[in-house]
Amino acid sequence: MKSVTTAALLTSTALLALASVATAQGTPKPATTEQTDKGETDEDANAAFDRIVDEATSELFKLQPAYASVLNIPEEQAGGRYKDRFGTPGIAGYEEMKAYSDEVEAELEGLDASALTPERQEYLAILLGDQENADELDAIEEKTGYYLAGGYNSPYVVNQIGGIHTNLPQLMTQLHGLASADDADAYVTRLGLFGEQFDGAIEVMNANAEAGAIPPDYAIDGAIAQAKMFVDGPASENVLVTHLTDTLPEIGVDDVDGYRQRATQAVEETVYPAYQRLIAALEELRPQATHEAGIWDIPEGERLYDALIVANGESELDGDGVHKLGLSEVARIEGEMEALFEEIGMTEGTVGERLAALTADPEQVFPNTPEGKEELLSYTRGLVSEAEGVMGEYFLVTPKNSVVVEPVPAYAEQGAAGGSYMSPAEDGSRPGMFMINLRDTAIQPRYTLPTLVYHETVPGHHFQLALATDAKETPLLVRQSASSTGFAEGWGLYAENFAKEIGMYKDDPEGDIGRLQAEMFRAVRLVVDSGMHAKHWSREKAVDYMVKTTGMERSDVESEIERYSVWPGQALAYKTGMLKIQELRARAEEALGDDFDVAAFHYQVLRDGGAPLRVLEKRIDEWIAKGGPAPKLAASDTAGSKEKSNEKG
Incomplete structure (x- = not known):
């Protein structure tokens, strides 16, 4: 097995x-x-x-x-x-x-x-x-x-x-x-x-x-x-x-x-x-x-997609259920974006058209030159430092080492995602690395970078995977299995929203639009992934829908759609995982009331590098049953975290 x-x-x-x-x-x-x-x-x-x-x-x-x-x-x-x-x-x-x-x-x-x-x-x-x-x-x-x-x-x-x-x-x-x-x-x-x-x-x-x-x-x-x-x-x-x-x-x-x-x-x-x-x-x-984008086109393809929804998305929904969830989330997010666009005076056109206009705004685009790419890297590194200075208040344990920001190697740029995270080496010889794709700076507009940073680094994948590396008392096989696709990507998307919750976008409505665009991006993934693999959508139909809805650059969307077509179900994990983590937090807040401590909740979620969603649910339910206590930690365990008081919330 x-x-x-x-x-x-x-x-x-x-x-x-x-x-x-x-x-x-x-x-x-x-x-x-x-x-x-x-x-x-x-x-x-x-x-x-x-x-x-x-x-x-x-x-x-x-x-x-x-x-x-x-x-x-x-x-x-x-x-x-x-x-x-x-x-x-x-x-x-x-x-x-x-x-x-x-x-x-x-x-x-x-x-x-x-x-x-x-x-x-x-x-x-x-x-x-x-x-x-x-x-x-x-x-x-x-x-x-x-x-x-x-x-x-x-x-x-x-x-x-x-x-x-x-x-x-x-x-x-x-x-x-x-x-x-x-x-x-x-x-x-x-x-x-x-x-x-x-x-x-x-x-x-x-x-x-x-x-x-x-x-294909x-x-x-x-x-x-x-x-x-x-x-x-x-x-x-x-x-x-x-x-x-x-x-x-x-x-x-x-x-x-x-x-x-x-x-x-x-x-x-x-x-x-x-x-x-x-x-x-x-x-x-x-x-x-053939040019067919969906896995349905191979033997037992529809059956395989149903199994991959479970394996990668950790969801019990079928393809049709995933599609409906995606459409519902797209509609909700569009409503929230309307209010922010009105705040910055952009009221003409569809949400997708306004996103495209914001993306093309010269103030948002770094020059597509070696100097412009260095400027983009410097800006991104500054965002990481800012996040590291804030997040310790909301986490009982933070990684012992920082994360570095590096460009995706040139030989991998064309097919690589916009950003990815590589864990640190066990012996500390290699730091955690955030790899950002600089094949064209137009795909990394300024207003989208805060959210990308929070997802890939702090408090997203770097917190999750570097903490797993630091937890040397837990067996390797456990930690390697704990970071399931649904958990890992769900945590990354939860991290984006948590940054909003603690005020990281307070004076940055464009950045908040970038956050919602990123969430829209993940909701659209539910639509196009199920569209291609369950509803027989073509590559072109999926690309057109995603460009229209998100306002992203067509070249970037094409790379994304082609990725989803060869990794069926993987793109579902972001949204299904986030919704489960948010559901568990809401359950804990309701049950614990004033005794709920978000830092203690985060500790349970990230302990040992996380857990597959079904195991995480059992873990959180047991923690709630005990009254939601904070763990007793040695001083070495809390390296990098701010001193926590007994404040709740």
């Missing part, structure tokens, strides 16, 4: 997802006397759980050495040397991970859950996940013969937004640690392994095509264009070579020319030929592709 956390690591094509959920290995907190005084049976069950988790963690690193690089953990913690290896490629690697996932699941299900400590009971629920839906995804694979090995259980393992052609360069240039000559040697060795990794991805892609799961034509075209761009130029000038040679002097490694020669040779003889084989395979596949 793919519900156990290792499912996210089934193939090399999952490396991009790994970058966003870096966590640290640990062991469960020791049971208290109260928890273990029931007798030897309880202790045996807890010891068995700890053993299974520890063994699974070690085996995970052995099967997926790239994941150890994501965390940048010591070799002894990973069970041996890993930095010069990748995991088993292709179908064999997928089946290897799936078999091990089944093995871990069977061991966990064999435990007597009632004998575990309350803490471990929650860990178990997180690790086992939604078994019924996992069984449904397995059944679809078995019936169709395609592998759900792409991002977010997609059958499209190579496409315009991700795949082996973008994920491996990202791993090498951003996540493969370079601190010594040995690291540099391992780097060159890994370059020599690109061929087998690419051939494995091609194998899965072709197997899925044979089973009828072929990406524009997704194939985008992947071909990206791959061709990556090999356009001398090997000696490729980013895989220049990243290494630029870094060596910084770490005190001599013989830069020797490493340049070795890396260039690996790129010429292995990397470039691997890309050319992928390009040829995609070009051979291209005539079989």
Whole structure:
């Protein structure tokens, strides 16, 4: 079953997802006397759980050495040397991970859950996940013969937004640690392994095509264009070579020319030929592709979409229900935007037309030049600093380290989202990073940037994922599973709205319009995602609806729509997750009254990096039943937070 956390690591094509959920290995907190005084049976069950988790963690690193690089953990913690290896490629690697996932699941299900400590009971629920839906995804694979090995259980393992052609360069240039000559040697060795990794991805892609799961034509075209761009130029000038040679002097490694020669040779003889084989395979596949945007067009596609609504959106709604919810939210948000537009004197045209006019306002657009992009980065970094100075009042625990703002690498700009967050390394060697897409500054107007910052950094993804990295007493497998798509993106959208609640937009009506546009953006996602995958909308119909409703740049909307088409259901998670977190907060406020403390609520929500929404609901209900207490925290746990009083609210 793919519900156990290792499912996210089934193939090399999952490396991009790994970058966003870096966590640290640990062991469960020791049971208290109260928890273990029931007798030897309880202790045996807890010891068995700890053993299974520890063994699974070690085996995970052995099967997926790239994941150890994501965390940048010591070799002894990973069970041996890993930095010069990748995991088993292709179908064999997928089946290897799936078999091990089944093995871990069977061991966990064999435990007597009632004998575990309350803490471990929650860990178990997180690790086992939604078994019924996992069984449904397995059944679809078995019936169709395609592998759900792409991002977010997609059958499209190579496409315009991700795949082996973008994920491996990202791993090498951003996540493969370079601190010594040995690291540099391992780097060159890994370059020599690109061929087998690419051939494995091609194998899965072709197997899925044979089973009828072929990406839309524009997704194939985008992947071909990206791959061709990556090999356009001398090997000696490729980013895989220049990243290494630029870094060596910084770490005190001599013989830069020797490493340049070795890396260039690996790129010429292995990397470039691997890309050319992928390009040829995609070009051979291209005539079989259709222009249909929806997953309904592949075998068992409608059934798969229903399962992905549950897996990615963590919602029990069907496609029609998602569509109706989206339309309702769009109408509500448009009403709120009308009032703000009147406040700034923009009263002509539809909401979408006024958004487009605001987006095109020269005062809102940074120059699309190197200097303009630096100005945009500086402005964004200032917003992060401002948020960090405010949010400690509303959180009992904040991350020990700040977040850095960096541009998306040029080779990934075209298909990448407007912004994304990459977790810090477990050992602190790499900070949390907010990656902002600067392919065209017009897609990042000034009035939208505060909301993007609050979502991706403070108090959004950086708070959530960096706190998970800091929580070293919680097992790696638990924290990696805790950040489900619905929780993570729901928290990001909740963070945007919380910034409004505490006055971050008080003197910035344009920024508040940006917040509502972002929420509108997520509501529109419900409409277009279900439109394409459940109601057979075309790509063009989805693009037109989103441009008209949000006022966004068409080029930006096209990238978004194409993303939703190859990651069915992923775009639902933002809105469905936010609504659940808001529902739980309202429930707590009503039940606790004056005893409700928002900082204590946030602690419960973000504890251990969060939890899948169904587990989070149980956690909050139990906290409410206890009276909503604030936890007793050590001084080291509250590093970065302001001193909290006993004030409520």
